[in-house]
Amino acid sequence: MDLNFTEEIMYTLPFYLGPLFLLASINFFRKQKNYRLNDTLTNASIALGNLGLSFIFLLAVVAVYSLVYSEYKFFDLDQSDPLTYVLAFLLYDFLYYWNHRFHHMIGLFWADHLVHHTAENFNFGVSIRISYFTELTMWMTFIPMAFLGISLEVFLIASYAQIVWAFCIHTKWFKSTPIADKLLNTPSLHRVHHARNTKYIDKNFGGIFIIWDRLFGTYQTELNDNPVTFGVRESFPSFSPLIINSYYLKTIAKKIRLSSSLFEVVCSIFGPPVWLPKKANKSTFYSKTCKIDSKNFKAKDPYLSTKTKWTCFNRFICIIVVFCYLMMNFGALPVLPLIILSVLFFWLCHYNGIVFDGFKIGWTTEIITQILFISFLSWAITSKQPEYLILSTGILACLSLVNYLIYSNKKSQYEENNLDIQQQ
Template sequence: MDLNFTEEVMYTLPFYLGPLFILATINFLRKQKNYRLNDTLTNATIALGNLGLSFIFLLAVVALYTLVYNEYRLVDLDQSNPLIYLLAFLVYDFLYYWNHRFHHMIGLFWADHLVHHTAENFNFGVSIRISYFTELTMWMTFIPMAFMGISLEVFLAASYTQIIWAFCIHTKYLKKTPRADKIFNTPSLHRVHHARNRQYIDKNYGGILIIWDRLFGTYQRELESDPVVYGVRESYPSFSPLVINSYYLKTIWQKIKCSRSVFEVLCSIFAPPAWLPKNANKADFYSLTAKVKSKDFKPKDPYICKRTKWTAFVRFSSIVVLFTYLMSYFGELPTLPLVSLSLLFFWLCHFNGLVFDGAKLGLPMEAVTQVLYGLILYWAIETDQAAWITLGTATLALISLCNYVIYRTRPTAPVELSAELQ
């Protein structure tokens, strides 16, 4: 099994991050505010984590799908017939609707899918803001296609069509599409799906076709009388990808601790997100943010100065370099550099998130970074790796240290902003 992902990184990374930064740059030059730096880099780092883990998880999913298709398919379909692609598209879209709906209905699945909904801006970056573990919860719904005799190649064609469509509908443009809204999941309808407005919650689950929502009673059009406000009722507490990917799991654990029976424990894990144990105090689960009316809701946007923003962007550049090297040589790396690189990647993503939170980060935070770099540097020197690996590691460690020094000497928020943020 090939665990080096050089080709996957080469083709996928530009497709993931290229459009995001092109659109963000255009947005910046036009002095618009739909692509904030904190939100954009958080989307990108979450996407990288998802991408890396998906490369690995998909090997198992593909192997399982192939096994079911080869050994247990119920009918033999002509895979060369163009109609097989139409069948696969319709079946995939139908299963996607229910997969998506289950992710809103089942607490454990919501812990995964919530990551996508925590975005409080709506742009292309949201389309790649996907949980680290989404492949672990997505695959089960689509295995019936293998039993139906739809080959892996045809299944992947239907899947990629869905992915491309999903990228395209995460936009605030195309305001009114009344005719298309009757058949397709349009940007307008998907904006509704991402809204925190009460009447918009849990609506429009469809992938490409919206007809399933019309059939099963979850259709809702965008209303001029109720402008869409993005995010979740319980606002996420951080820009850190690690916090965002784990914070609803903490809520599930709180529910379990409040449970007084096996039934309540099971409901804590699998019941809809709104469910609470009988003995639970709502104040422990829902902050004041949940009570804020949508028209009064403001996206989370702590103040950080330009100097600190530059350090965050430089750190993100280092994250991309580390990710590319790690995934390209994943199957060849010994345990020490593999573990150190993996930990360093997630640590730097977390570090950047805390910077965007406006947190005061002490020397121990940077010390962890330097220790991880030191372990990689030790391995490179001890095993006589290529000079570019040793030099590159030392350079990134030095850049990280300089970033920390600059961040530590950052100016505080201006007086007028400080008062507003308190």
């Protein structure tokens, strides 16, 4: 089994991050505000974590799907027949609707899907803001396609078509599309799905087609007198990918602690997100942001100086380099450096996130980063790895340290803050 993902990285990473940074750059030069640096780099960091884990999880998913198709399929369909493709597209979209709806109805699945909905800016970056563990909760719904005789190749074509469509509809463009809304899940209808407005919650679950929502009573148009406010009712507390991915799990744990029976424990895990155990105080269980009207809700956006933004962008470059090396050599690395690099990747993502949160980072955070870099560097030197790897690791470690020294310079950052405020 090939666990080195060089080809996957070469073909997938530009497709994932290229359009995001192109559109963000255009947004920046036009002085628009739909792509913020904190939000954009958080989306990209979450996407990288999802991408890396998906490469690994998909090996098992593909194996299960192929086994079911080869051994247990009910029908022997002609995989070259256009009607088979039509069936696959329709069936995939139908199953996607229910998979998506289950992710809103079942607490444990919502813990996974919530990551996608925590974005408070609506742009292309939201389409790749996907939980680390999405593949673990998505695959089961689509196994019926294998039983019905749809091959893996046809299944993947149908799924890729849905992925591309999903990328395209995460946009504020196309304000009104009443004709397309009758059949397709349009940007307008998907904006409704991402709203925290009461009227819009749990609406428009469709993938490419919106007909399933019309059939099953979850259809809702975007209303001029009720502008969409993006995000979730309980605003997520951080830009850290680790915190965002684990946030609702803490809510489930809180429900379990308040449960007084096995039934309530089960409901805490698998019940709808709105369900609460009897001992829970409904008025205080969730944060105050739940009670804020959508028209008065403001996206989380702590002020950051220009120098701090540059350090975060530099750190993100480190994140990409570590990620690419890790995934391209995943199967070849011994266990120890594999663990070190994996921890380093997630730690750097978290590091950037808490800086974006506006926290003053202490020396402990950077020491942990340096320990991880030095540990990998020691392995590279003692195992006589190529000089480019040793040199690049040392450069990244130095870059991280310089970033911290710049960020921790209180006087220069204070002056930078005052200068930026005066310029705004």
